[in-house]
Amino acid sequence: MMFYFASAALIAIGIYMLMVKKNLIKMILGLSVIDSGVNLLLISIGYINGKTAPIIQPGVSPSNVVDPLPQALVLTNIVIGVSVTALALSVVIRVYKHYKTLNSSEVRDLKW
């Protein structure tokens, strides 16, 4: 339950950063925070009380492990998150070079 609360809080903080912050790098940080929140949410949905990591070894029977599918999905999601962050940061570097500012309301076509 604690984990649901934490992931909801992370997602809320991330969306707040996206909505309120003007600095482009802070907005990308917000995207990363949302990412972590979603990952935590998926992992905690897959958790089953009293069970252990999905690695079958002596002493761990298949009836005793948590759901491996959300973990595999999160593995994918982390990689996609890294790609998105890297690409967004390089676009921000380009924007800074062109407009000499990181403030999104001073950049034409990014105002809202």
Place this chain on the structure above:
Amino acid sequence: MIKRLVSIIILAVVITSLFMVLSETAPFGDDETVVSHRYIYKGVDETGSANLVTAVVLNYRGFDTLGEVTVLFVAATGVGAALYTRKHPVRKNKVEASLIVKTGSKLLFPMMLLFGAYIFVHGHLTPGGGFQGGAVIATAFVFKYISDTRYSIDHVGFTKMESASGMIFAGLGIMGLLLGGYFLLNILPNGTPGELISAGILPIIYIAIGIKVGAELTGIIDRMMGVEA
């Protein structure tokens, strides 16, 4: 000010509803496995991999992973395209690193490479795998960049390594297609689950992914370090 207030109210509504729906449909700690039943109970026999997450990522959903590697590759290419400069990029930071950083990175660099290699070689036995090991290797190169202001990777070698490992992944898939009729079919024997040489092609794929991810992330770092803002 008013915008800030409005966004907080919207967020509170959205997040509370999400929270309530979640605790109603999927209470924390409950058993909701449906699809994963087969993965959990038959995964070790079918794939030979002790780590069920690896079994799902590389065997049952190996095609997805090929797509994922492609996404990372496209992102690295995109970073390269966005930060393209006509002349050879010159590192801007001229501040020398302190002696502690230099000595520490010199000591840690080979160990970090070794640890990354350990993580991706043992991907089918222990937590971790190609992506995590590749990230550790890229971190080792970040250390190199921080400690030495003139350091730059060997671009040609990295590109060759990256392409070769990508081709190994795709080539193994096509071999499965030729020999068994399915893309990414496990063509090697499963072996004994829990041993280093087991799980057929999964360790080979994870080694290829580890090298590829390490090279790509290092390339991204190199391009961001070489940029003149």
